[in-house]
Amino acid sequence: MKVETIEQFRNLVLTLGLPRTDVVLFGVICPYCGKNDRVRPLDPPEELKVEELGETNIDLYDRIWRELQPGESLAVCKFCHNILQLQGGDQKGIPLYEL
Numbered sequence: 001m002k003v004e005t006i007e008q009f010r011n012l013v014l015t016l017g018l019p020r021t022d023v024v025l026f027g028v029i030c031p032y033c034g035k036n037d038r039v040r041p042l043d044p045p046e047e048l049k050v051e052e053l054g055e056t057n058i059d060l061y062d063r064i065w066r067e068l069q070p071g072e073s074l075a076v077c078k079f080c081h082n083i084l085q086l087q088g089g090d091q092k093g094i095p096l097y098e099l
């Protein structure tokens with residue numbers, strides 16, 4: 001896993017204002033900053049709308065999403081803006097890399 005790829009994805013999430021939904025996974029602790037009320041699940045690429053975000057952005061999001069998560073979901077911490085992986089039925093946040 002390349003740190004640059006994660007950074008690119010993180011910037012894309014910030015730029016596009018993702019996730020589109022306003023769901024918070026209460027109880028899931030951010031592995032980076034320790035907050036337990038700021039983790040939001042990210043939209044799977046197939047749920048994003050080209051007319052809203054543009055094809056180039058979605059293609060990039062889709063490509064990195066597949067690269068980052070083999071089967072698990074991704075989430076973003078809205079406090080520290082880091083990307084994390086969700087495991088155990090979205091119960092546990094796992095860092096994509098060690099800071």
Ligand SMILES: [Zn+2]
Nearest residue numbers: 030033077080
């Ligand atoms: Zn955090």
